[in-house]
Amino acid sequence: MIKVQEALKILSKNAIDFGIEEIPLKNGMGRVLREKIVADRDFPPYDRVTMDGIAIDYGSFENGTLKFPVEGIVAAGAPKMTLSDNRNCLEVMTGAIMPDGADTVIKYEDITLDDGEAIINAEKVRHQQNVHFKGSDRSAGDLIITDGRVLSSGEIGVCATVGKSRIKVSRLPKTLIISTGDELVDVDQEPLPHQIRRSNVYRLETTLHHYGISVDTAHLDDDYDQIIEKLKLYLEKYDLILLSGGVSKGKFDYLPQALEELGVKQLFHKIQQRPGKPFWFGRKDDTLVFAMPGNPVSSFLCTHRYFKPWLDQCLKIEEVTQPIAELVEDVSFRPDLTYFLEVKISYDASARILASPVKGNGSGDLANLVDGDAFIELPQGKDTFKKGERYPVYIYR
Amino acid sequence: MIKVQEALKILSKNAIDFGIEEIPLKNGMGRVLREKIVADRDFPPYDRVTMDGIAIDYGSFENGTLKFPVEGIVAAGAPKMTLSDNRNCLEVMTGAIMPDGADTVIKYEDITLDDGEAIINAEKVRHQQNVHFKGSDRSAGDLIITDGRVLSSGEIGVCATVGKSRIKVSRLPKTLIISTGDELVDVDQEPLPHQIRRSNVYRLETTLHHYGISVDTAHLDDDYDQIIEKLKLYLEKYDLILLSGGVSKGKFDYLPQALEELGVKQLFHKIQQRPGKPFWFGRKDDTLVFAMPGNPVSSFLCTHRYFKPWLDQCLKIEEVTQPIAELVEDVSFRPDLTYFLEVKISYDASARILASPVKGNGSGDLANLVDGDAFIELPQGKDTFKKGERYPVYIYR
Structure with a gap:
């Protein structure tokens, strides 16, 4: 039985790169970027008007001119125009290209338009005001998004802006989730008194969907020969196998033995923690096998504390800081385990x-999961944890 | 021009209930539950063994017995068995039903099995240890999940456990996202110097996908008659219309006028804030129209500070506490606006x-969005914000 930190170290050493694939930007939400996104041109790409109003040559205003005949209108999306006479102005719209010969924009609220002439009412006009100059945010070639970023809507917007209609992202592992145990019936079945419904598979499946991974599912009965025969095929076909149940010390918990027989090397079995003690992890070539306890809360904890950080590392997600939370009441926990x-x-x-x-x-109460939204990690070697003390939290919502 | 709090109040008054629909549990991730989930039977449904080992009658142990002949094995998933003689024991597996006649489980680690007999080595045995008693977590009929909960993997697991293969959730609005402005070209096109790519639509679309909303998209050129003709059809067909651009004071910003002509009542236009000042919100019957500024960062802020909380209210999502963050450096901001x-x-x-x-x-720098992960709300009526001061944050990642 190993400590939490040792388990994490072993998992980290066995992070696999599943490779890179190219997908349409539209399907990018939640995926992990595996290329650098750079500005394809200057941002903004031209001297951009940021207020609706008139564009003038500031020099004329400085020399005392307040009345500017209007030469025309510049719409956003129109090619660049030129102010032909610096005693005149052009009406300009937000997003338009600043006309040649003008350098300052005065917004409609600060002028009066009358009979083809604009009269400035503003007391103060700043040189080059209301213009967002070409390249002032980023220059062509500047790095905008580093690889390893999980794409959220902001990044999708940036990729669209620089014309990346297809993007390189981490390939997702081909994944199989297997439930085990004769006591399980399907969700839409009525369980007999000694049976329960197979909820772990549903839960794991939705966790993986969050990454964009679509999974296959299977069930193994407590029959050694059948387990061997089926697992053999699965090990050839999948990058990642998640097993639920069958890893305690019970007579019918055949999995560790079956996996060993099939050449899957056990990397650890059992962690000094509650819940989730019987967690098993192994590997055969580039196929990784996570065998989680059948208890729903144990399985949930192992998913969030071990499996997800491991998968994040495989997918090359950039690291973020760990949230720390403050206990609002005393907690006591006697066993020499991480709680x-x-x-x-x-x-x-x-x-x-x-x-x-x-x-x-x-640890048996699945219903608690829905009343909470995180696990707080109370370290081994202590049995009272006081109000006001601070520990890492793993938020699962 | 109204204040942030007034805008929020108006939005809140115009939250629409889009109704309820029933969907398969498998598709429930991220959806909003609209029924109460109750325990369909006791949890656990039987006195459940929590350790692999032997089940005994505690009375015999108390009377000094340490050696118990093994009567048989109880697997998880097997119907209930009976210990026929209280001087004997049954081997029991984690998850099995506790046999009649036994009340205490001693784990394998604390016994020696030899020639059909189990000898107890443990110094201490507690009455009823390692048994999770029927109904001790929840009784049949107990409320487990309230309505208004956004379903994450924990809730999906609970629904599966109680046999809810179909669930009632908030219906999602039929949604159209419209880009406007002649300067826009599509993501896979090469823009001319005066053009930019239409990134807002992509960004909004991915934001809505997060809720499970699949959206239609359209584009309107800066042509008043075309705008009127198309918007008329859209207003009949959709619950929710999101417009990007066309709401400033520009000559070609026809939208507010067009919407008024079509009977969409303006509920507000412009908020005392940066970015996102020109935000427009209106309603016709049960169709809501959000017209967001074309500037990508403004549009992003309006989406996260206004649109999403409004949609959360429409979908009846239960409220959560607002995160507050501490500034790590001084900030100064002069204009009399919420920043x-x-x-x-x-x-x-x-x-x-x-x-x-x-x-x-x-506000023009879309690239900043990807370097940050939240907006902090610095209130109007102040122009310096000191390191160590605390304000609400809206985290968008």
């Missing part, structure tokens, strides 16, 4: 993250 | 959320 306690997160006016323990009945 | 400053969020060991301003060139 992942379910908490409800809130925020206070002092910019702090607060963690309130969810009352429940230990 | 939404782009910041990068980090977390410190004191459980605080920290906000570092992203250096940039004002």
Whole structure:
């Protein structure tokens, strides 16, 4: 039985690069960028008008001119125009190209338009005001987004702006989720008194959908020969196999033995933690096998504390800082294990993250998961954790 | 021009309930639950063994018995068995039903199995240990998930456990996103010097996909008659219309006038804020129209500070606390406007959320969006904001 930090180290050493693929930008949400996005031209690409109004030559205003005959109108999207006489002005629209011969924009609110002439009412006019100059944000070739970024709507917008209609992203692993155990029936079935519904597979599936991974699912009965026969095929076909249940010390928990027989090397089995102690992890060539405990809360914790960070590393997601939360009440926990306690997160006016323990009945209570939104990690080697102490939180919502 | 709080109030008054629909649980991720989920039976549904080992009658142990002949094995998923003699034991597997006649489980690690007999080595055995009793988490009929919850993987697991293969969720609005402006070209086109690519539509689309909303898109040129003709049809067909651009004071910004002509009542136009001042909001019957500024950063801010909270209210999402962050450096901002400053969020060991301003060139710089992950809301009526002061943050990642 190993410690939490050792398990994390082993997982990290076994992060696999699943490669790179090119996809349409439209499908990019949530995917991981694997190329650098650079400005394809200057931003803005031209001296851009930022207010609707008139464009003038500031020199004329400085020399005392307040009345400017209007030469014409410049719409956004029109090619560049020229102010032919510096005693005149052009009406200009937000987003338009600043005309040659003009350098300053005065907004409609500060002028009066009358009979083809604009009269300036503003008391103060700043040279070059209301113009966003070419290249002042970024120059052509500047790096805008580094690789490793998970694409959210802002990045999608930037990619669109620079014309990346197709993007390179991390390929996603071909994934199979397997439930095990004769006590399981499907969600739409009525379980007998000694049966329960197979919820872990549903939960894991939706977690993976979040990454854009579409998964296959399968079920294995507690029958050794069948397990061997099917697992053999699965190991050839998939990059990633997630097993739910079958890894405790029970007589019918055949999985560790079956996996060994098939050449899957056990990298660890059992972590000094609650919940999630019987977690098993192994590897055969480039296929990784996560065998999570059948208990739903244990499985949930292992998914969020181990599997997701591992997958993030495989997909080359850039690292972010770890949120730390403050306990709002004392917690005591005797066993010499790392204790992942379910908490409800809130925020206070002092910019702090607060963690309130969810009352429940230990690791078996799936219903607690929906009352909380994070696990707080209370370290091994301590048995009381005081109100006001601060520990890492893993937020799952 | 109204204040931020007034705009929020008007939006809140115009939240629409788009109704309820029933969908398969598999498609439930990210959707909003509109029914209460109750326990369909007790949890656990039977006295559940929580360790692999042997089940005994505690009374026998208390009377000094340490050696228990093994009567048989109880697998998880097997119907309930009975311990026929209280001097014997049954081997039991995690997840199995506790046999009648037994009340305590001793794990394999604490016994020696030899020639059909189990010998207890543990120094301490607690009455009823390693049994998770029927109904101790929840009783049949107990409320587990309230309506208004956004379904994440934990809730999907609970729904699966109680047999909800179909669930009632908020219906999503039929949505159209319209770009406007003759300066726009498509993402895969090469823009002329006076043109830019239409990135806002992409960005809005991906934001809405996050809710599970699939949207239609359209483009309107700066032609009044065409705008009137097309908008008329759109207003009949959609619940929600998002327009990008065309709402400033420019000569070709026909939208406010066109919308008025078509009977869309303007509820506000312009907010005392930067970025995003020209934001327009209106309504015709049960169709809502959001006309956002064409500037990408303005549009992004309006989406996150106004549109998303409004949509959350429409979909009946339960409210959560607002994160507050601490500024890590002084900021000064003169105009009498609410200032939404782009910041990068980090977390410190004191459980605080920290906000570092992203250096940039004002509201036009889309590239800043990707360097930050939140907007911090610096209130109107102040022009310096000191390091250490705390303000609400709207995290967009």
